[in-house]
Amino acid sequence: MKTHGSNRLLTGRDMALAAAIAAAMCVTFWLFSSGAELRVTFIPGALVSLGIIGHLYVRRTPLPLPQRVLPVYMIALAWQGVHFAEEHAAGFWRDFPVLYGGQAASTNLFTWFNMTAYAVFSLATVASLVGHVRPLVMPSMFFVVYGCLANAISHVTWSVMEGGYFPGLYTGLMYLVIGPVLLRRVWPNSTWRHLAAVVATFLVTMVPLEVILAAR
Template sequence: MDLTIGRGRTLDRRDVAAAAGLCAVMCGVFWVFGSGDSLRVTFVPGAVVTFALIVVLHRTATPLPAPGRALPVYAVALGWQLLHFAEEFQTGFWHRFPALYGGAPYEPATFVWFNMASYVLFGAATAVAVGRGRGAVLMPSLFFVVYGTLGNAITHLVWAVMVGGYFPGLVTACGYLVIGPVLLRRMWPGATWWHVAAVTSVLALVLVPLLVAVAR
């Protein structure tokens, strides 16, 4: 793979339109198929913040990330996500999480398949968007960065406070306090730590009130 592919190419209006369409589809799936309000207060806000970031990247003519800089860290983050999933599955996240938001437990097999399929989608989208410079599929790639890493850290810490102790997935989610900011900078050429802090703050301001207010 040419590690310079994507460098200098910016998102055009068609890329933003594709991101808007993918965001709408993702939000629709999360809204309809989530158990109770579980995905409505987590994945839907994460998708909206991700799309807002894509709009910012477009309006500021930010180039797509260079594969040699972004892909290795993305691969580490996906690998860490497998460990995070293992902790969640072993400690009962599939029934504790929806119960907080008025939902029935997810079927274990469905929970496994949904997560594994999502990781394949994130990896494939990133290979195309970053590796081949195709901004039209950047939405699912960045969704993992915004919600899969930063959002995971925020939500698990909030849930631990809410229940007054350990909540399934907490230990490995804390790893994203380091991985998430580093990955966001690698995926956002020219970003400073202030940019990373701004995105994290916006995400927290959106997520935290919802996580607390909607909990049963």
């Protein structure tokens, strides 16, 4: 009979399925990107997310309890709606793809893409933490790692590159607070050194790519 703790432990099969989900996400991001915009942001985010899940698997660390994660996760997801509103109103759908040599997205496509992603993140989090469908921790972790933490880093990077405001900056800055707290919640037994290592990984991989591959 499985204990509650064993229900939260990742198995080899779980890890393989999480890796397959990550691979599918990366392929989708590569194909969906009209320029390099999703390739320099979402793909590093997916790989770092999978790396954290791999750490949980190797260290035999159970997934966190729902009551530890869901309150902060819901705050992050609610704020994501506000962040989306700023991006939509300020023209992120236009400026972000163009910055990386792509074509401006339509507002309809931008809305559908984001709302669908938020639905996937929400359902995956409930399924993985409450329903014990453990491989679905991959899209859930991606929201935490890129949607929150790395998203804030990216918005700061783009604003520095542009020498001023880049759409989404103001609400994105809030994730400099929410992101670290939420990452600590979904990563049991993590320390601030673990968080610093994740931030450093993005600073030496994603940020250089965002700067080098920009079209202007």
